[in-house]
Amino acid sequence: MITLCLADNSPVVHLGIQTYFKNSATIKVTDVVSNFDDLLAKIETGSINCVVLDAELSGLNSILKIKKIMQEHSKLHVIFYSNVSDTLYAPPAIKCGVKAYVSKNITLAELENTIIRVNNGEYVFSSEVRKAIEILNKTKKSDRLFKKLSTREIEVLRYFSDGKKNKEVAKILGLDEKTISTYKLRLLQKLSVTNLLDLINKAKQLEII
Incomplete structure (x- = not known):
């Protein structure tokens, strides 16, 4: 049995996912949390082996916190899911060691499949994430400033x-x-601009944010 903690800001999301997995013989949603501190507390109990984590979870103000979790709990499977631009979160999230990165637009059946595949040792990235990374990799070297x-x-x-x-x-x-x-x-130096407005505009143009 996969013991799952859902970490998301929305009570509606909590209810929807809990209801979907209520009678599952494979996945048990043992905990739902709406902030990062509560998630850490649940992880420390050792009672869960998988986390579905909203990239915009309250209290998660640095993706480096995910890296720390992965370092301290190497057997924990973390699935990142988000509506935020894939070019912003996907590369650093994957670098931190998350086992999957999927869009919140996927169906519950697709989420279920992702959880099972991750539990079986696979790495799962949505077509949107793969496409975003592929596009970034194909851009001109001078334009791939996000890598800097x-x-x-x-x-x-x-x-x-x-x-x-x-x-x-x-x-x-x-x-x-x-x-x-x-x-x-x-940031101004790396993106070759001289003021904050141009910095933000260029970052948006390059889909860094």
Whole structure:
């Protein structure tokens, strides 16, 4: 039996997935959580072997937290699912060691199949993710600027695109404001722009955010 924890902000999603798997002989949804701290607590109990994780889960302000989970719980299967641009989350999520990355647009039957395949040792990435990565890999080298950006730089860039100021980003990520200023300078240099507006516009043009 696959013991599953669903980590998602939406009670509607909780209900839908719990209802779907209610009578499953293969997958048991033992826990549902709506924030990252509660997810960590469930993982520490050792009672679950698979997590379906919303990329926008409350409290998950850095994808590096997923990397830490994977390092500390190597036998845990993590399935990332999201409506956010695949070019933003897929590459760093895969690098962190998630076993699957799928779109929230898939059916529950497809999600079930993904969970089972991951439990059997497979890595599963949706057609949307594969297509996004393929497109990025085919772009001109000069345009593949996302590969020059670290996971942290992408995170900082994302918050800038949401209208956050240096101080706000620093507070969210638990970093010094000067550190955020350094990241901003690096981003400007790496994307060859001179101001924040052009930085965000170029990032959107390249589908980094």
